[in-house]
Amino acid sequence: MTTEAKPTSRERLLEAAATLTYRDGVGIGVEALCKAAGVSKRSMYQLFESKDELLAASLKEGAASFVAGLLPPAGDGRSPRDRILHVFERVAAQAAEPGFQGCRYLAVQIELKDRSHPASRVARRIKRNLLTFFRTEAEQGGVSDPDLLARQLLLVFDGASARAGIGADNLKGLIAPTVVTLLEAAGLR
Amino acid sequence: MTTEAKPTSRERLLEAAATLTYRDGVGIGVEALCKAAGVSKRSMYQLFESKDELLAASLKEGAASFVAGLLPPAGDGRSPRDRILHVFERVAAQAAEPGFQGCRYLAVQIELKDRSHPASRVARRIKRNLLTFFRTEAEQGGVSDPDLLARQLLLVFDGASARAGIGADNLKGLIAPTVVTLLEAAGLR
Numbered sequence: 001m002t003t004e005a006k007p008t009s010r011e012r013l014l015e016a017a018a019t020l021t022y023r024d025g026v027g028i029g030v031e032a033l034c035k036a037a038g039v040s041k042r043s044m045y046q047l048f049e050s051k052d053e054l055l056a057a058s059l060k061e062g063a064a065s066f067v068a069g070l071l072p073p074a075g076d077g078r079s080p081r082d083r084i085l086h087v088f089e090r091v092a093a094q095a096a097e098p099g100f101q102g103c104r105y106l107a108v109q110i111e112l113k114d115r116s117h118p119a120s121r122v123a124r125r126i127k128r129n130l131l132t133f134f135r136t137e138a139e140q141g142g143v144s145d146p147d148l149l150a151r152q153l154l155l156v157f158d159g160a161s162a163r164a165g166i167g168a169d170n171l172k173g174l175i176a177p178t179v180v181t182l183l184e185a186a187g188l189r
Numbered sequence: 190m191t192t193e194a195k196p197t198s199r200e201r202l203l204e205a206a207a208t209l210t211y212r213d214g215v216g217i218g219v220e221a222l223c224k225a226a227g228v229s230k231r232s233m234y235q236l237f238e239s240k241d242e243l244l245a246a247s248l249k250e251g252a253a254s255f256v257a258g259l260l261p262p263a264g265d266g267r268s269p270r271d272r273i274l275h276v277f278e279r280v281a282a283q284a285a286e287p288g289f290q291g292c293r294y295l296a297v298q299i300e301l302k303d304r305s306h307p308a309s310r311v312a313r314r315i316k317r318n319l320l321t322f323f324r325t326e327a328e329q330g331g332v333s334d335p336d337l338l339a340r341q342l343l344l345v346f347d348g349a350s351a352r353a354g355i356g357a358d359n360l361k362g363l364i365a366p367t368v369v370t371l372l373e374a375a376g377l378r
Contacts, residue, residue: 016291023302024302025213025216025300025301025302027216029282032288071340091190091375096260101299101302102299106299106351107299108300109355109357110290110291110295110296110300110351110354110355111214111299111300113212113213113214113290115355115356120355123356124357125364129355143366148362148363148366151358151363152363152366152367154348154352154357154358155345155348155349155352155363155367156345156348157348158347158351158352159344159345159346159347159348159349159351160344160348160350161346162299162351163343163347166295166298166299166304166309166313167304168298168313168316168339168343169276169344173337174337174340174341174344177337178341178344178371179340181370181374182367182370182371183369184374185373185374
């Protein structure tokens, strides 16, 4: 016997939306989502206004674990350079895991092709937080153009996850030298 | 009166597939494709085995203009460094055009999430040719690790087009300094 609370219909729908859209894309049908969650369509529409809203909510729900999986803990005493490199070590590690299909927040925006879609908005916001992390670290490190470095790092982040996600590059021996080169050119040693 | 040949059904289908999948994604229906091309479904299935095959053929058809729009002419007398930078100037220019949604060959692979799909195979092959271009130029430029530089450049290419395609970055002041930093670190001055 377990004392864990059984996941609610809402939680099961969020989980199904996260898993199935990541694996199959945003075109996944409501039927398939409800079936995977073991929830009736009627219940789904009582909990979420639309599939679009369910998708947006599932992305928002995943933001905390996205951040925890990538970013170093706040104030861990490491240098900005090491804290930035931590993120890219995590990307390389995630890319080596089975089922990796790249950054879900990039994929969703590419797939939806609609910047005003509620899920695109959520995805954009979450990635902007990553940009802010890079910018803050760059600033802490005394980089003269922290905006440029932050944009470069997010470009590398998205390029690397996308190329690994489609199986075009395994990132081995690629990501660390690329990031180090950009950090050093920015004066972050 | 014009002496231009009227496009055939096949040409109109290839054009519709290219335009609509780029704008709306690979989930676009056969009905919509046939309607845009002004071709009956019956005719479509006489010309192409499936929508998947039509999509793959339209990507293949677009490869020549993809290459012409990005790569410098062979043997134009410029240095490898300038020939590589040419590609990224073109990316920046394309990204500023209305309707830009990133590299179609990356998007299709991200959307399909199926590496054995005929369209994924075509897209992968076309991008591999771009990798080969970078590698050849790096080699010509006497770079000690041309493989690494080529992978870095394609990572920047995909990251930049993806981020511009979703409207997250306009690439202004970003792409040239990033590429120049990587070229210089590789010894390509």
